[in-house]
Amino acid sequence: MNHRSLLTRLVQTMLTMALLAGLSACSVGVDLQRPAPVKQTFLIELQRDNILAPATAPSLVIAPVRMASAYEGRALVYRMQDDRFESDYYNQWFTAPRDQLGEAVAYWMRRGSVFADVLPPTLAGEADYRLDLVVTDFYVDMRDAADHRARVTLQAYLSARETAGRRLIARVEVAADAAVVPAEGESVGNAQSRVTALADALGKALVKLETSLAQALN
Structure with missing residues (x-):
């Protein structure tokens, strides 16, 4: 060369x-x-009518809510297959789910007819009953592409205040689901639709829980 x-x-x-x-x-x-994808944050919002409880109804305090490890984070969780879950980095809860659920349960019980009042944790020693909650399901089920559904399962433990300590009154597990309703013009629900469905499922679960607690106290 x-x-x-x-x-x-x-x-x-x-x-x-x-x-x-x-x-x-x-x-x-x-x-x-x-442009980078925009991260959205959401709050759980429940609505119910205020029902006056009898003057003789007991008081309640709600212990800090515990979440199954899969749902402790702030990202929304989707079930894609029987054994596969995904978290949504771009759609998250504004605050920790356990805190939002604790506030939602307190709101629900305070406006119900089973308990006269829901006391703050600082007055836990004054409450007649304490409610401990474990959230074992809190996700959107996407296994059926044509029918996305929110799923909520609660394990509840109601205990009474006594001189010698606390006595377990009832152990209850309730579960509920709610359909994700797509917005107009969409074939599947968006993040807001999923959050709304989770709130609906939570409300249904709390209706069942309230009924079970009322039966346990009678």
């Missing part, structure tokens, strides 16, 4: 490398200009 051929090949190689570098820079430039 003569010097001229070698020089020609060297120039061609350098031009090719320069072209590839330019294309790479253009590609990076496009990626940098692409």
Whole structure:
């Protein structure tokens, strides 16, 4: 190979490398200009009528809610297959789910007819009863592509205050689901629709729980 051929090949190689570098820079430039997905945050909101409890109804305190480990994080959780769950990084709860659920349960029981009042944790020693809750299911089931459903399961332990300590009155497990209703013009529900369905399922579960607690106290 003569010097001229070698020089020609060297120039061609350098031009090719320069072209590839330019294309790479253009590609990076496009990626940098692409808007990043926006993270959304949500609150659990329940609505129910206020029912006056009898003056003789007992008081209640709600212990800190415990969540199954799969649902402790702030990301919404979806069940994709029987043994596969996914968390949604871009759609999250505004605060820890256990805190939101604790506030939601307190709101529900305070407006119901079973307990005269729901006391704050600082007055736990004054309450007639304590409610301990474990949330074992809190996800959106997407295994059926045509029927997404929110699922909530609660384990509840009601104990009475006594001189010698606390006495377990009732152990209850309730479960409920609710359909994810797509917004107009959508074939499947968006994140807001899933949050609404989770709130609906929670409300249904609390109706069952309240009924069971009333029966345990009678």
